Amino acid sequence: MFGTVMASIGIGLGVLVVFLAAFVILKTLLYSPPQKKADKKEFVDVDGQNVAERLGLAVQQRTISYHEPEKMDGNAFLGLHRLFQTLYPQVHAKLTREIINDYSLLFTWEGKDPSLKPIMLTSHLDVVPADESPEGGWTHPPFSGVVADGYVWGRGTLDIKSGVIGILEAVEYLLKQGFQPERTVYLGFGHDEEIGGERGAKAIAELLNSRGVQLGSLLDEGGSVIDGFLPGVDRQVGVIGISEKGYISLKFTVEMDGGHSSMPAQETAIGVLSRAIASLELNPMPPHLEVIEFLMSYLGSALPFTQRLLFANTWLFGGLLKKKLAEANLLNAAIRTTTAPTIFNAGMKDNILPAKAEAVVNFRILPGDDLRTVYEMVLERINDERVKVTPYQGETLEGESGWDPSPVADTDSAYYLRLARLTKEAFPDALVAPYLVLGGTDARHYGLVTPNALRFTPILMTKEGLASVHGVNEKLSLKECSRMVGFYIAYIQEIANLPGDLDLEPEPEVEEIEEELIAVGPEQEPVAAMGEAQLEELDEALEDTEEGSAEG
Numbered sequence: 001m002f003g004t005v006m007a008s009i010g011i012g013l014g015v016l017v018v019f020l021a022a023f024v025i026l027k028t029l030l031y032s033p034p035q036k037k038a039d040k041k042e043f044v045d046v047d048g049q050n051v052a053e054r055l056g057l058a059v060q061q062r063t064i065s066y067h068e069p070e071k072m073d074g075n076a077f078l079g080l081h082r083l084f085q086t087l088y089p090q091v092h093a094k095l096t097r098e099i100i101n102d103y104s105l106l107f108t109w110e111g112k113d114p115s116l117k118p119i120m121l122t123s124h125l126d127v128v129p130a131d132e133s134p135e136g137g138w139t140h141p142p143f144s145g146v147v148a149d150g151y152v153w154g155r156g157t158l159d160i161k162s163g164v165i166g167i168l169e170a171v172e173y174l175l176k177q178g179f180q181p182e183r184t185v186y187l188g189f190g191h192d193e194e195i196g197g198e199r200g201a202k203a204i205a206e207l208l209n210s211r212g213v214q215l216g217s218l219l220d221e222g223g224s225v226i227d228g229f230l231p232g233v234d235r236q237v238g239v240i241g242i243s244e245k246g247y248i249s250l251k252f253t254v255e256m257d258g259g260h261s262s263m264p265a266q267e268t269a270i271g272v273l274s275r276a277i278a279s280l281e282l283n284p285m286p287p288h289l290e291v292i293e294f295l296m297s298y299l300g301s302a303l304p305f306t307q308r309l310l311f312a313n314t315w316l317f318g319g320l321l322k323k324k325l326a327e328a329n330l331l332n333a334a335i336r337t338t339t340a341p342t343i344f345n346a347g348m349k350d351n352i353l354p355a356k357a358e359a360v361v362n363f364r365i366l367p368g369d370d371l372r373t374v375y376e377m378v379l380e381r382i383n384d385e386r387v388k389v390t391p392y393q394g395e396t397l398e399g400e401s402g403w404d405p406s407p408v409a410d411t412d413s414a415y416y417l418r419l420a421r422l423t424k425e426a427f428p429d430a431l432v433a434p435y436l437v438l439g440g441t442d443a444r445h446y447g448l449v450t451p452n453a454l455r456f457t458p459i460l461m462t463k464e465g466l467a468s469v470h471g472v473n474e475k476l477s478l479k480e481c482s483r484m485v486g487f488y489i490a491y492i493q494e495i496a497n498l499p500g501d502l503d504l505e506p507e508p509e510v511e512e513i514e515e516e517l518i519a520v521g522p523e524q525e526p527v528a529a530m531g532e533a534q535l536e537e538l539d540e541a542l543e544d545t546e547e548g549s550a551e552g
Contacts, residue, residue: 024313031312032300035431038424044173044489048482052152054087055165055481056145059154065126065194077103077191080125088168090175095187100207103191104200109171111184116500117216118184120450121488122442123163124193124200127156128470137472151475159469160221162476162484163457164189170488181496183216193442196400201442208449215450216503217415217495220443222455223435225427227462231328232304238423239435240416241455242409246365247440248374248402249392251358252276256386258355269357270346276382277341277359283381285337287322288368289314291436292334298433333438337366337374360392364438367405371397406444409452414502418494419454426458426487458487
């Protein structure tokens, strides 16, 4: 009898295992259908050499931004303004130009129909410093703007004077062709994005808001087409930023008795502070899979079967997946609030114990966390009252020193779907997906005037290119110079001529449209993952606008 019972249990368990395995495999096979290729589109053929040469002239203006106002070289920014006037006479003759806080620029291109929501394209004029010494490692000096070996070289060629030049080139071309947009088009170029954008983009956004301007959408930097984005996937991926991580830098201070190094106390200021920082690194913020799951709902079909199985069955393999993702810096940053010690100051002589030690740690905040929860987790991990934790700048967590993750743009909007389709048309071999921007951009300031802040620069980025941003040998190829301008021309033609009824909230579709939801942000706001069906339906709805959008 006992043997019969055990046999029955064994059979039951075997059936359960088979059923579970079949269920896991079925979910994997159905996970993230393959993306369809876009139809071939003819973009304007732009001379990349000419664009590169003009970008090189912009690079030569050393528009470096500093937190200390006295370090800012205003003449460099004004020189860049004068260069734009020379290179783009049609832009300056036919658009209204305003100078914001001395150095930022706002252009207004009036549309035919003032009842339509305007659109905006933004980029920034400032760059980070570069080591100009012979030991700095640059093949060509970082502010030479030289065109050589098929590239234009220098600081800002990727981040992101290229965006400014690309947008101005596109508008100048369209003006020469007699194109006039249906919607008003704003161009916004801040001068201090690299130090937070408080006097640039934020001031521009506040000015537009004070005038009652509400944008249909905004396009800024943040994503691009990346070669080698996914480990194990030999496909380019165009990532369109729909949100960006929050930011906070905290200062850690320990004050203890100093003295002579020959008679050290058992604990010193440097030792206490070092243990606190080590504790933060050894106990990182908790991982969350929601954001990466949302991304992979677009890209999962391209993954090798084993990786696809993990993402399709996070209910079973979530723990293993978190460990695997944490092994890659980029993917680790997509699943958690990151912890990065960046400054450490203590001591002045090798035989003196310092009475004070300070460090700064930067946190990039994942949607789902916020400034307050990060601060509380930091205190919990340190658990030492001798370590004083304060904002690195300012008196409060929110403000100059930090901000929460930005709102999430609507991937169901015509603005996102058109941008995604244009990306596929310009980069036929690429997959396209929404993306959480890991760094900071000016786009976050424009939440005042639009819910649809999208972050994408239409260039192909290699791993080498990504490493050169804020690094050494930043450069942009002539091919990408050409493709970038052609893309911006097509983008303005299409987005500025979208019909007005697309500004309305879309009615929910019931016809077999399956939505995959993720929870993002402190309030767990749902965001729908869009499929190809919606894209095709939007294309059909907008088919009658295609011919007019292509003119000019």
